[in-house]
Amino acid sequence: MWDEKIEAMPLEELKKLQLRRLKKLIKFAYERNEIYHRKFDEQGIKPGDIKSLEDLSKIPFLTKDEMRNYYPFGLLCVQLDDCVEVHASSGTTGKPVVDVYTKKDIEIWADVMARSLWANGMRRNDIMQNSYGYGLFTGAHGFERGAHRIGALVIPVSSGNTKRQINIMKDFGVTCIACTPSYALYMAEVAEEMGLCSDDFKLRLGFFGAEAWSDEMRRKIEEKWNIRACEHYGLTEIIGPGVVSECEEKRLHINADHFLPELIDPKTGERIEEGEGELVFTTLTKEAFPAIRFRTRDIASYSEEACDCGRTLPIQSRIKGRSDDMMKVKGVIVFPSQIEEAIIKAGGSENYQIVKKKEKEMTTLIVRVEAEDEGIAKRIEGEIYTMLNLHIPVEIVKPFSLPRSEGKAKRIVEE
Ligand code: ZN
Numbered sequence: 388m389w390d391e392k393i394e395a396m397p398l399e400e401l402k403k404l405q406l407r408r409l410k411k412l413i414k415f416a417y418e419r420n421e422i423y424h425r426k427f428d429e430q431g432i433k434p435g436d437i438k439s440l441e442d443l444s445k446i447p448f449l450t451k452d453e454m455r456n457y458y459p460f461g462l463l464c465v466q467l468d469d470c471v472e473v474h475a476s477s478g479t480t481g482k483p484v485v486d487v488y489t490k491k492d493i494e495i496w497a498d499v500m501a502r503s504l505w506a507n508g509m510r511r512n513d514i515m516q517n518s519y520g521y522g523l524f525t526g527a528h529g530f531e532r533g534a535h536r537i538g539a540l541v542i543p544v545s546s547g548n549t550k551r552q553i554n555i556m557k558d559f560g561v562t563c564i565a566c567t568p569s570y571a572l573y574m575a576e577v578a579e580e581m582g583l584c585s586d587d588f589k590l591r592l593g594f595f596g597a598e599a600w601s602d603e604m605r606r607k608i609e610e611k612w613n614i615r616a617c618e619h620y621g622l623t624e625i626i627g628p629g630v631v632s633e634c635e636e637k638r639l640h641i642n643a644d645h646f647l648p649e650l651i652d653p654k655t656g657e658r659i660e661e662g663e664g665e666l667v668f669t670t671l672t673k674e675a676f677p678a679i680r681f682r683t684r685d686i687a688s689y690s691e692e693a694c695d696c697g698r699t700l701p702i703q704s705r706i707k708g709r710s711d712d713m714m715k716v717k718g719v720i721v722f723p724s725q726i727e728e729a730i731i732k733a734g735g736s737e738n739y740q741i742v743k744k745k746e747k748e749m750t751t752l753i754v755r756v757e758a759e760d761e762g763i764a765k766r767i768e769g770e771i772y773t774m775l776n777l778h779i780p781v782e783i784v785k786p787f788s789l790p791r792s793e794g795k796a797k798r799i800v801e802e
Pocket of ligand 1: 635696
């Protein structure tokens, strides 16, 4: 284990540690941030009222919409001068969700990621190709930090340009790949087209996250690449990737010394002790942007039973569902609002439709735009490429041929 003292800590001791940290956090947030202060006051809660882990349920939830309302720095509990990094998730319709980090927050992030990658089997002599997109998104940065902490070699290739990815993987003797699961399968297809097979690579581990993927898909990736495919889970609102560590038993141990999990009934908000429900997290140690009772909208089950790996950290199942409107195309995250922006930038009409097709495990997109003139298609494709580094074909259709809606426009259709 990377940190046996914590990872194999008796559950009772872990709960004591959590409570100590929780009390400190509640006091800290109450004193340092007016939004939290007001939220607690409205419920008539003072920091001293939190005497047990159960008392946490007295505190109101934090939702994604609230976080958008507090954009960008509303939940900050330290001076911005004390922060060293900021990340954000792309906003779909509204504003993005921002996360801000102090030096200590970054240290914690690196440490939980190292814990997680170590549990997956990464060691100092590994070479990791980091094919998550670098940028405001947390993914690539979390994996890089964890790998650095272990002392592995990182290739920050970022997403896109698949043939180049495959050449690098082969030429550099890459042993670990970090990307979305669908992109890993797409890369396998392209490698095949290039006349290569898994024997041409030294790959042995894959770190996959940022999208829901089935067990079947995991088996397929493992078979195609002849690797062990490991699951990663995280959220921008919490820290990024690094919320769980998947052990050799393929179970997801929550790094619960830093991220206190709760399970609730998504309809009533009542706490559930065991079984299936919505995951709620409280960041126990984050300084800049602590999240208190953040509703993830992710449905999973939770268990505190012992695991054969020896870790005592509680276990969450793989996510059963995630209500999100983001799409993944060749490993690149695409939001409808970005396509819309590109269309409009190119001078196109706001009457458009995104046609989503699932071929095998890969999502492909076609954009249909109403226009008189066919010539605009190339301009829109160019804008989309500039924005996303992706070739998405654009079809021009006759004006008024796309369905209209009186309420919210249905931009995405599945075919
Ligand atoms: Zn385990």
